[in-house]
Amino acid sequence: MDITLLGTGSPIPDPNRAGPSTLVRAGEQVILCDAGRGVVMRLAGAFAGPAALSAILVTHLHSDHLTDLNDVITTRWIMSNESAPVTIYGPVGLDFVVTKMMEMLSLDVGYRIAHHDDLNEPPAVTVVEVAPGDSFLIGDVTVRVGATNHQPVEPTVAFRLEHEGTSVVLGGDGIPCSALDELCAGATAYVQTVLRDDIVKLFPLPRFQDILDYHSTVEQAAQTATKAGVKTLILTHYVPGIGPGQEEEWRAIAATHFSGDIVLGDDLTSVSI
Ligand SMILES: [Zn+2]
Numbered sequence: 001m002d003i004t005l006l007g008t009g010s011p012i013p014d015p016n017r018a019g020p021s022t023l024v025r026a027g028e029q030v031i032l033c034d035a036g037r038g039v040v041m042r043l044a045g046a047f048a049g050p051a052a053l054s055a056i057l058v059t060h061l062h063s064d065h066l067t068d069l070n071d072v073i074t075t076r077w078i079m080s081n082e083s084a085p086v087t088i089y090g091p092v093g094l095d096f097v098v099t100k101m102m103e104m105l106s107l108d109v110g111y112r113i114a115h116h117d118d119l120n121e122p123p124a125v126t127v128v129e130v131a132p133g134d135s136f137l138i139g140d141v142t143v144r145v146g147a148t149n150h151q152p153v154e155p156t157v158a159f160r161l162e163h164e165g166t167s168v169v170l171g172g173d174g175i176p177c178s179a180l181d182e183l184c185a186g187a188t189a190y191v192q193t194v195l196r197d198d199i200v201k202l203f204p205l206p207r208f209q210d211i212l213d214y215h216s217t218v219e220q221a222a223q224t225a226t227k228a229g230v231k232t233l234i235l236t237h238y239v240p241g242i243g244p245g246q247e248e249e250w251r252a253i254a255a256t257h258f259s260g261d262i263v264l265g266d267d268l269t270s271v272s273i
């Protein structure tokens with residue numbers, strides 16, 4: 001199983017970090033989790049265009065995690081020679097978001113169908129709303145859905161992908177909770193979005209301070225990883241972005257609470273587990 005951090009950024013604009021999205025390759029399956037700013041460019045960087053995706057997972061409906069989902073849908077549609085249906089799995093509310101997104105795209109869809117003789121159908125998108133406790137298959141990859149705590153954002157979910165004895169949990173945003181501990185238990189790898197509370201606290205902007213109560217710190221992510229007994233902790237969605245040369249500082253903070261492998265870095269950082 002290969003995990004690629006396509007976008008390691010957050011809502012804070014960063015010329016070098018795309019918005020949150022992660023790619024998992026497992027056997028023949030190519031699975032995208034979240035579709036933040038610039039996801040299609042990063043997919044190209046990972047040699048996996050939208051047309052190659054087996055399915056899309058969405059952890060929650062915060063805009064930074066799906067602002068470029070429409071680009072994935074449109075690019076897949078126009079870059080595929082045949083109808084390329086895709087299924088998007090996510091929490092309750094996803095159907096509303098995607099329905100409105102398709103409505104937003106409908107003029108463009110009309111232009112392209114009118115212009116291209118070999119394009120006759122709109123993008124074939126299926127939405128499956130999932131809830132904690134659900135499980136489903138993407139090819140031979142088993143996906144289990146767990147709850148996360150990103151309140152007041154609700155519902156939010158994490159996904160555990162299992163393939164031939166290897167597993168990864170895509171934790172999305174949130175603070176530690178027992179449901180996440182349970183989903184992570186014994187996983188090979190755990191991907192968590194994190195912030196540095198020590199840095200965030202230096203900026204006395206109320207709206208910036210608000211994020212402290214619903215995001216895991218680096219320490220908390222490491223503690224969850226230790227509690228669950230995972231082998232590899234993968235950190236992403238850095239708030240603020242990791243500055244040049246500061247990777248080891250971030251890694252050292254995680255390492256005080258977790259003794260396994262720690263992966264973090266720039267966009268397109270990849271690890272095989
Ligand atoms: Zn969020």
Ligand SMILES: [Zn+2]
Nearest residue numbers: 020062064173
């Ligand atoms: Zn986020």
